[in-house]
Amino acid sequence: MRRLALVTAPGIAADFVNKIKDELTAELKAELADGSDWEIDIFTDPLTGKTELSEKIYTRIDEYLRENSLDYLISLTDLPLFYEYKPVVIDIDTTKGISMISLPAFGWRPMKQKIKNAIINTVSIIDKTADNEYHIKQEVHALNNLFTFSKLKSSRGYIENSKEKHLLFYMRSKIGGMARLISGMTFSNNPYNMMQSLSGVTAIAFATGSFGIIFSTMWNLSYLFPTWRLVAVSVLSIIGMLIWIIFSHDLWENQKEGESRRIVSLYNSTTLLTLFISLLLYYLLLYLLFLAGSAVLLPPDFVAETLQADNIGIQFYLELAWFAASITTVAGAIGAGLQDKETIQKSTYGYRQRLRYEESQHEN
Structure with missing residues (x-):
């Protein structure tokens, strides 16, 4: 049995995660290679919806990981995240094996399947980087092509002066990315x-x-x-x-x-x-x-x-x-x-x- 925790912001993010929980549990078992059973825990935390500084969010969700004996942890926030002034869709801390997904970056009325695919590929990346981070080419390709009309760009490096390595997936176009982000935030409103x-x-x-x-x-x-x-x-x-x-x-x-x-x-x-x-x-x-x-x-x-x-x-x-x-x-x-x-x-x-x-x- 593997345990995945989804830490969400209050409101739309929490409602959305509760709707996809059962489907996501079944797809994780079907998609990941070993066919293990999955248990998904959902936590709602106001911190993941109150600060734009991802370093603070990571500190908080890392506490959930250590205190609850979890295998994987992903934060789904309704906040905008940025890297080099471009909207970030997925931010994976490959050092600690935790990650963050920005729901507004998915645009107006985000598709359930795209978010489920993002979670499944993120879990796979976290799983594989524990052994060898060079075995994640397939997952990186899938996430780079998550959107039909706007391709994502991936980059490895440090973020916000932290000591952990991050794998970031962000919009290639600043203008197109901001348009998608604003439409997603408007949908959240x-x-x-x-x-x-x-x-x-x-x-x-x-x-x-x-x-x-x-x-x-x-x-x-x-x-x-x-x-x-x-x-x-x-x-x-x-x-x-x-x-x-x-x-x-x-x-x-x-x-x-x-x-x-x-x-x-x-x-x-x-x-x-x-x-x-x-x-x-x-x-x-x-x-x-x-x-x-x-x-x-x-x-x-x-x-x-x-x-x-x-x-x-x-x-x-x-x-x-x-x-x-x-x-x-x-x-x-x-x-x-x-x-x-x-x-x-x-x-x-x-x-x-x-x-x-x-x-x-x-x-x-």
């Missing part, structure tokens, strides 16, 4: 969850707009506005609401003493993208509600007579819903300031990191 937290705002905006579309002022404006003006109004309304939510809920991270500027910038970029996706979903929902509402409430003949138009077609209703969604988004921004601040804050990396730091300090 769960824009849909933030969208749900704005349900009260949607109700306020729809109630305001439903009252407005009854009167002909909104009809006239949407009918007279050219397409570029409708686009401008919608863009300004979304950007205005985004800025309002960021500052009314203290979502913007300022660099503090001892913090990396790169990490703070990454957190802020991820917050912007998460919030932007959430607001697009919010805007689309409003648009569909107004489209249905205007079609039901406004007879085409009556509208044509009021606007002194020859006829009213589907374009009128599409543009009216578009205009109403834009205008009421401004009203919704005011309502956004009345939402539960903590619910929205938990959808950002910076706030979750502060909570984990406090939890870790409390445990210490």
Whole structure:
């Protein structure tokens, strides 16, 4: 019987590992040469989700290895890791036989099979380097080709001034790697969850707009506005609401003493993208509600007579819903300031990191 421990950050990383545990146990037995039975232990530790310094994480997970008589130990973190300013996907400490996998580096909605393959090949590398590190060519090749469209690069060496040798797998392209990393961090933030937290705002905006579309002022404006003006109004309304939510809920991270500027910038970029996706979903929902509402409430003949138009077609209703969604988004921004601040804050990396730091300090 072999024992593998997976030490995870709280939240999405822990949920993900629990989902793949049974499948991973079976695949480890099938894939590794000796066919041994496997037992997988899962530990959730706030440290693996509170610090970007992998040296601290390694110190902590090494304690798990020594205290629990484990054969292998892998930390799955939702934090970004870097080597030479490029995102690291897998970091293996070949001296101690422990490793770390950064889930956000797998990109938007990480595939279960890719992560299972990463774990299995990592375990195989740890196993073989105990005898001879030159027998791992097959596993290194597999990990270098883990992603279909972005190849990884592997490198041996020391990291963060530690005395242990590390085998690192990181993105070849800095720009492509950062794009994949930010999309993965945005997925961890769960824009849909933030969208749900704005349900009260949607109700306020729809109630305001439903009252407005009854009167002909909104009809006239949407009918007279050219397409570029409708686009401008919608863009300004979304950007205005985004800025309002960021500052009314203290979502913007300022660099503090001892913090990396790169990490703070990454957190802020991820917050912007998460919030932007959430607001697009919010805007689309409003648009569909107004489209249905205007079609039901406004007879085409009556509208044509009021606007002194020859006829009213589907374009009128599409543009009216578009205009109403834009205008009421401004009203919704005011309502956004009345939402539960903590619910929205938990959808950002910076706030979750502060909570984990406090939890870790409390445990210490």
